[in-house]
Amino acid sequence: MATVYAVGVGPGDPELLTRKAERILRSAEVILAPVSNPAEASVALEIIRDFIDESRQEIIVHQFPMTADRSRLIPAWQAAADLIASHAEAGRSVAFITIGDPLFYSTFIYLLRILREQYPQLPIEIIPGISSINAAASLASLPLVEGDEKMIVIPATAGIEQIKNALDTCETVVLLKVKPIFSAIVELLRITGREHTAVFVERVGGPRQLVLTDFSQIAAHTPDYLSLMIIK
Secondary structure (H helix, E strand, O other), X not given: OOOEEEEEOEOOOHHHOOHHHHHHHHHOOEEEEEEOOOOOOOHHHHHOHHHOOOOOOEEEEEEOOOOOOHHHHHHHHHHHHHHHHHHXXXXXXXXXXXXXXXXXXXXXXXXXXXXXXXXXXXXXEEEOOOOHHHHHHHHOOOOOXXXXXXXXXXXXXXXXXXXXXXXXXXXXXXXXXXXXXXXXXXXXXXXXXOHHHEEEEEOOOOOOOEEEOOHHHHHHOOOOOOEEEEEO
8 A cells, every 4th residue: 555645836936845745746656636627737737847757657637626615526525535545555656736735725635534534544644835925925025923923814715804803913914815805905905004014926936926015006906816915
């Protein structure tokens, strides 16, 4: 029985992978890459292209629908877990790749629960990755927290009220997945006088990377799905 690896491949720059992640990706017999839309390339797979050899490794792209509808998500999670288990039980090492870190807002969290419950005999190893938050802060030379400061991370889809409460209670607020309510976030920053404390980062580490610190440019921008804001 082979090991199942969950490998965090970082936010977009292949040079931000850890040495351990690279070693496992080069040696794994099966690479499983998630994608939300089968018509689009897997972001995680594009990051690791230079570390894999398709002539000797099997590359599987598995769709996970971009939806909150669990009636569609659960079958996709189950199918992926069953696929991973079938290869591992046949003696083939499997690396499930995910952007950022496998245990930070990652699809692998759901697979891990299924694998532990239904396939407890499988050895699983999790390889951490650099998150988009750390990469964005580094890119903007922006300290996240220091001393006794507090930081909160919120998926913007949690709603504008939760974001407002966070701005009232924490020195640093990180908003992920800002696209769905971007205009409401921009308006909130205006109302609360936070226009000049926000940094917007999109596709960090990738060829389409964008960093905006000027509020007028932030407000005029149409964000990509892979975007975040850091508000001090």
